[in-house]
Amino acid sequence: MAPGRRRSGSPLVRWVLRIIAVGYVLGLVALPVGTVVQHTFENGLEPVLESLRNPDFQAAARLGVFVAVISVLINTVFGIGISILIVRYRFPGRRLLNAIIDLPVSISPIVVGIALIFVYGTNGWFGPALNSMGIQIIFATPALVLATVIVALPLVVREVIPVLEEAGTEQDQAAQSLGANGFQRFVRITLPTIRWALAYGVVLSLARSLGEFGAVRVVSGSVAGVSQTPTLFVNDAYQEFGAQAEQDAFTAAFLLMCVAVLFIVVIALLRPKEQNQ
Amino acid sequence: MSISVSGINKRFGDFVALDNVSLEVPTGRLTALLGPSGGGKSTLLRIIAGLEFPDTGSVEIEGVQATWLPPQKRSVGFVFQHYAAFKHMTVFKNVAFGLEIRRKPRAEIRQRVMELLELVHLEQFADRLPSQLSGGQRQRMALARALAVQPEVLLLDEPFGALDAQVRKELRDWLRNLHDEMNVTTIFVTHDQEEALEVSDEIVVINGGRIEQVGAPADLYDRPANDFVMKFLGPVTTLDGQLVRPHDIELLAAPGQEAIEATVTRLTRVGFEVRAELRTSKGGSEPWVQLTRIQAQELDLEPGRSVWLRTTHAPKTLAVS
Structure with missing residues (x-):
C-alpha cells in the first residue's frame, strides 16, 4: 500500500469529519445521558435515597429482576435447544423456523404485546379457558415473562448457532465412539464449545429483558407494586405531577443506565474470549 | 473373523454410496480400504463405526450383531481425517476422555494416559491444548x-x-x-495407493460403491482383477491395445525374439528414474517406459533412436478403449 493512502484527504476534511462524528455522538448519546445524571443528582443525594426507599420502586425493581431472570433462563434453555436443532438436524420447516426466530427483532414490541392480548386476553383464544381454570396471564406476571421471552428470543440463538456450525459434528462423533452418551456429550463437549457465545448471548438477553418497555407496557396494565417493571415505573413516575415523582423517575432511569453500562463492560470483556476460541 | 459385513446397501438421496457390499476382515490385521473419493470407502468405515447406518445389510463385530448399535455401544476406536480434537481440553484430558466416561479410578487413568502419550511420543505435551500442537501431533x-x-x-x-x-x-x-506392537484389528481408509501398498496386510479396492478386489498388496499389484484395479494401484501404459506397467516393458538395443521396433520420441528424467516415450513402427501405439538411469545410459537412449521392446512376465489386462 502506498504510504499516502493511509491518511487520505486534506487535514481540513479530516477535522470536519472528526467534528461531525464527535458532535453526533455527543448530541445523540452523551448529552441526553448526561442530562439524566445531572437531573438525578440535582438536589444532592438525599432525594435519590428517598426515591430508593419508595416501596413502589422497590417492588418494580424486584419484579423487573424476577421477570428478566426467568425470561433469560427460559431463553437460554430453549435457545440452546433450538440452536442444536437447527445446526445438527435436517427436517422440513427448518429454514422457516430459522426465519421465525428473527421475527421478534424486526417487529415492533408493541405488536408483540397486542398479539399476546389477542391470544391470552379476556376475549382472546385461550383467555376464557385459562380464566375459568383460575389462571390469569394478561395484566399479571406471566404476561410480562411471555412478552420479555419473545422480545429477547433471538439473542441467545444468534450467538450460539455460528459457534455450533463452526465446531461441526466430528468432536461429538469422536466422543460418541469413545463411549459417551447424549447427556455426557452435551455436558462435556457441546457446552464447553459454546460457553463464551452462550455467556455473551445471556448478557445481551438480560440487558434486553431489563430494558424492555413496549411489549411489557401493553400486557402489564402497570399497576404500581403489582405489575410494574422498572421501565414502566420510570414512565409512570415521569408523567405524574410532583417533584418527588420526577425525582423517582430520574433515579430509576439512572439505575437502569448503570446496569446497562455494567452489561456493556461485561460484554466487552466476553467478546475477545469468544473470538479467541 | 473380526468384522463381518454382509449385503450392505446405502443411498444418500439418489446417490448410491454402497451397492450390496460384503466383506470379511480378519482379526489382528491391518486392512486398507482403497479407492477414489466418492467411491464409498468412508461410508463403509462409518457404517462399521456406527456413525452411519445402512439401508439394508448387517455388520458383525467379533461375532456380535452390531448393525443397529450406536457407536458408544461398539468397541470401536475412530480416528478422523481432521483429528476431531476436543479443543477445550488438554492433550491429557483428550486421551483420558474415554476412560473418564467409563469411570475408571483416577490413578489408573493417569497411568494409562501417560503410557499412551509415551507410545505416541507426546508425553511432554500432556498439558498443552490441541491448538498448540502440529497436525501430525494432533x-x-x-x-x-x-x-x-x-x-x-x-x-x-x-x-x-x-x-x-x-x-x-x-x-x-x-x-x-x-500396529505390529498392539495387534489391534485396524481398518484405514485412503485414496493413496502408495500408502495402502506400503502399510497394509490386505487391501480392499472400492469404487462406485462396489468392492473391486480384495487381496494382499503384492497380489493386487501383480494380479489385478480388472483394468480399474490395475490403473488405480500403479502406473500403466498402453501397448498394442493392452494395459501394461511401464516398468514391465523391456527395451533392447537390437532386434530380439518377439520384440517390436519403436522410436524414442521424448526422454524425461524424474529423480532416479527415466521416462522414455516411444512410438511403435507398426500399429503406432505410444507407450511410455520406466527405466533406471543406468539402464537408460546403457541403451544410450536419445530422442529419435530406434529400440526394440517386449513385455516381461508382467500383468496385463485388455484395455477398454
Whole structure:
C-alpha cells in the first residue's frame, strides 16, 4: 500500500469529519445521558435515597429482576435447544423456523404485546379457558415473562448457532465412539464449545429483558407494586405531577443506565474470549 | 473373523454410496480400504463405526450383531481425517476422555494416559491444548485417545490426508510399527495407493460403491482383477491395445525374439528414474517406459533412436478403449 493512502484527504476534511462524528455522538448519546445524571443528582443525594426507599420502586425493581431472570433462563434453555436443532438436524420447516426466530427483532414490541392480548386476553383464544381454570396471564406476571421471552428470543440463538456450525459434528462423533452418551456429550463437549457465545448471548438477553418497555407496557396494565417493571415505573413516575415523582423517575432511569453500562463492560470483556476460541 | 459385513446397501438421496457390499476382515490385521473419493470407502468405515447406518445389510463385530448399535455401544476406536480434537481440553484430558466416561479410578487413568502419550511420543505435551500442537501431533493424540479405551477394532478415516508429505510418510511407518506392537484389528481408509501398498496386510479396492478386489498388496499389484484395479494401484501404459506397467516393458538395443521396433520420441528424467516415450513402427501405439538411469545410459537412449521392446512376465489386462 502506498504510504499516502493511509491518511487520505486534506487535514481540513479530516477535522470536519472528526467534528461531525464527535458532535453526533455527543448530541445523540452523551448529552441526553448526561442530562439524566445531572437531573438525578440535582438536589444532592438525599432525594435519590428517598426515591430508593419508595416501596413502589422497590417492588418494580424486584419484579423487573424476577421477570428478566426467568425470561433469560427460559431463553437460554430453549435457545440452546433450538440452536442444536437447527445446526445438527435436517427436517422440513427448518429454514422457516430459522426465519421465525428473527421475527421478534424486526417487529415492533408493541405488536408483540397486542398479539399476546389477542391470544391470552379476556376475549382472546385461550383467555376464557385459562380464566375459568383460575389462571390469569394478561395484566399479571406471566404476561410480562411471555412478552420479555419473545422480545429477547433471538439473542441467545444468534450467538450460539455460528459457534455450533463452526465446531461441526466430528468432536461429538469422536466422543460418541469413545463411549459417551447424549447427556455426557452435551455436558462435556457441546457446552464447553459454546460457553463464551452462550455467556455473551445471556448478557445481551438480560440487558434486553431489563430494558424492555413496549411489549411489557401493553400486557402489564402497570399497576404500581403489582405489575410494574422498572421501565414502566420510570414512565409512570415521569408523567405524574410532583417533584418527588420526577425525582423517582430520574433515579430509576439512572439505575437502569448503570446496569446497562455494567452489561456493556461485561460484554466487552466476553467478546475477545469468544473470538479467541 | 473380526468384522463381518454382509449385503450392505446405502443411498444418500439418489446417490448410491454402497451397492450390496460384503466383506470379511480378519482379526489382528491391518486392512486398507482403497479407492477414489466418492467411491464409498468412508461410508463403509462409518457404517462399521456406527456413525452411519445402512439401508439394508448387517455388520458383525467379533461375532456380535452390531448393525443397529450406536457407536458408544461398539468397541470401536475412530480416528478422523481432521483429528476431531476436543479443543477445550488438554492433550491429557483428550486421551483420558474415554476412560473418564467409563469411570475408571483416577490413578489408573493417569497411568494409562501417560503410557499412551509415551507410545505416541507426546508425553511432554500432556498439558498443552490441541491448538498448540502440529497436525501430525494432533493426529497422534487422536490415535492415543482412540486406543485408550482398548477397542477391539481401530478405524481410521484418511488419517494422514490433512498432513504434508513428509509427516505423512513418517506417520505411515509409525502406524505400521504401532500396529505390529498392539495387534489391534485396524481398518484405514485412503485414496493413496502408495500408502495402502506400503502399510497394509490386505487391501480392499472400492469404487462406485462396489468392492473391486480384495487381496494382499503384492497380489493386487501383480494380479489385478480388472483394468480399474490395475490403473488405480500403479502406473500403466498402453501397448498394442493392452494395459501394461511401464516398468514391465523391456527395451533392447537390437532386434530380439518377439520384440517390436519403436522410436524414442521424448526422454524425461524424474529423480532416479527415466521416462522414455516411444512410438511403435507398426500399429503406432505410444507407450511410455520406466527405466533406471543406468539402464537408460546403457541403451544410450536419445530422442529419435530406434529400440526394440517386449513385455516381461508382467500383468496385463485388455484395455477398454
